[in-house]
Amino acid sequence: MRMLTCGPAPPMLGPLFAPWPGKAPEISSTPQALGRRRFLTYLVAAPALAVGAQLALDAEPAQALPGLPSLADLGDALILAGLPTAHLLVLEVTEAGRVVLQLPRVEVGQGLTTAMAMLVADELDAVLTDVDVPLSPARPELLFAQLTGASNSVRSLYDPVRAAAAAARARLVTAAARRWDLSATGLRTQDSRVIAPDGRSASYGELAVAAAAVLVPAVSTLPRPATQQRLVGQPTGRIDARDIVTGKAKYAGDLDVPGAVPTVVLRPPTVKGTVRSWDGAAARAMPGVLDVLAVPTGIAVLAETFDQALKAKAAVQVSWNPGPLAALSDTDVRAKLRAATAPFVVPPLLSLSLDAEFDFAFVSHAPMEVLTAVADVRPDRAELWFAAQAPIAAQQAIAAVLGLPVGAVKVNVVRAGGSFGRRLFADAAVEAARISQAAGRPVKLMWTRNDDIRHGRVRPASHHRVRATHLLGQVLTYEHRVCTVRTDFGHGLGEALTAAGASLPVGADAFSQVFFDLTQELPYELGVTTQLLTEVPLDIPTGSWRSVYSGLVRVADEVMVDELARTLGRDPVAFRRARLRDAGARAVLDKAAQAGSWGRPMPAGHAQGIAFHSEHRSSVACLVEIDATDPAEPRVTKAVVAADVGRVINPRGLEAQLLGAVTDGISVTLRAGLHLDRGAIREGSYADFHYARQRHSPLAFEAHLMPPSGPPGGAGELGVPAAAAAVANAYARATGTSPRSFPIKH
């Protein structure tokens, strides 16, 4: 049986339809398009309109961290975009006693399934191991409520999941009361059972069918107050840990889809190069080869095993047209970015100024699991299996390339072997769909590691120009001009929003600007502050990389703040503390400084570094110690992180996210970057894309979580900018240098 229960009632829709100022929303004639267009209009308009009061009424997260000056951040906008359908969660209690939450998100390692199982178990008084959290296939009716990104999942699901579980509990209790002819208010729930005062009890499984018939529960359907939560906040191991350590966890490439044959694609030497001519005869003659065919991205080879497919791929003869960037190398990209960086407004008159320029290299997402997708395309329908952060957009894209109606394409969402933003794009799934259609058989497409790094998406390279003016020890102005290679937001929300952006007054990169404005905020009082983004369009696949603009902008900020402190003769912690706007932020900084023994004497060549970041209604400070006695081989020896993310569902999972963020910060600051050589990415595996190894990882790590200060904030990306900047600042102090180009060892 299935219990369909509801989260919070949909909010009043009036304010959601507020149009972009001076521009009426365009309304299409079809109901579906009308709904989407209206939501789009709202989302884009969110930061521009003073909807804070309405936010505070409708969406709890807006009340977090009082004192933050912004009325809305990106997460608020995403939550509001998803609210109209957020109540469409499906929570099922089976007769076998399983509690099943169909999760409209993907598990990429962030621990979301565990956190959601905890929420359900807590609210429902179920045993944690009775709760299953399978990943929902693409559900187009969810519109914007099926996107895994922007550190938004816990923020957006905390209320509706608890509401669904509370409603289910109320129905189970009511069903038991009817069975025993007792007052429902006298019953209690514990360990997946309803228990009567006289000691009788019934399992949820036994009550499941009767509970489905309860239309009006006899007890409250409201989630319990946080003070009565028993599991939320308890350090809890991942619910899938045993599957992982025994090799049972299945990723897309591990699925046994009948008839799906191993498939690889021969790709051009340059980014987005194309096939001029090709000859697959030699490859076709090789053992096990089932098909060789051209697709827009290269030549696909299908075989009985991946070994045979890889060997045959090497035998395909291709003449390639160079890609659109064939004339460009890193220095050219850097020059373009430098030339396009917006000028400063404030001339350094009558005051002293500190100017700095920063460059960040392209970075690969390089998740451990290479892009993989299984596709079974038939003449009238298609079914796919892959790890999708934006399955609805993927479904639409796949339907479009196949020439099928969206409803004829089923997208099954599979757990991911890491993502870091990569799987917002369904590049491999679209490619697999094309190949399956062309070959007339199911395929299991795997990108090689070379494919992943040389033809995958990249974190856009960026150039930063920062100027601070100061007089008599006071900072008067702070200007940050950032120019990045354009970030592709053409996934899920982004795809729709960038399409809508073309009609917005601010131009083609409207969504980037909206995203930038919603996420980029200097937490310090540094006088008159301006931050401007410009973008250079470059025909290279880009995408959000864990922490998006903050991983660039806020790192440059935090390095600059250290240098300002040094210039003004102030201690970096004291300088930050005096200028942080928010008391909660100061507490986080204090905690990291205290726990990390800020200022303790360090041997020559060693140093501490610290940095702060706030985003997603959360804040974090990171203190690291570095051993740079050999400046060519720096080692972060210790990392101490303090974080305030509001209510923490699973402290153990949160600490894992902070640990991963520290490793990311170490990697992108010190060693991990890509080179573009005449239109081709130089790196091709972890042998030359230097993501941290065990020997680069800290020997000591501490995470300190602040007491709950409100509803959950976002945490998945939070730690990256602070960690990356702390490493840069520590390196600078240990070596007496001023890092300007990242990764430092590139």
Place this chain on the structure above:
Amino acid sequence: MPTHQFVLNGKPVTVEAPADMPLLWVLRDKLGVTGPKYGCGVGVCRACTSHLDGEEIQPCVVPVGDCANRQVTTIEGLADGDVLHPVQQAWLDCDVAQCGFCQPGQIMTAVALLRRTACPTDADIDRIENVCRCGTYFRIRQAIKQAADALD
């Protein structure tokens, strides 16, 4: 096509494959053993790490022909029925995994390390080359030390 016999996770298997076919694809595509993961195919990322006669190997670069009449152990063969190997248990206790994709290889590497070195130092652990893109290294280090204590 030549036939190869070896012992896989305690059971004899016979498989038809070219002698130069990497063990990884024999395991994954012919025998349906998917615990060892593809991550690079060139022995760098070590996500496929398994054991050959108890020694650490990267099956993506070991030809199946080299495994004839030898013992191949993958992550699936590490536990004793429902009883986890102490290294697997340590991985649970320390909640090491995030995405989990590299962890079968990390665990097999740790088991091999602990066979060679009962009490590995930080320097020994630093020599582990397995990539974890989620950055769980610190918890891996903790889990190896805990497992070393448990095995002691």
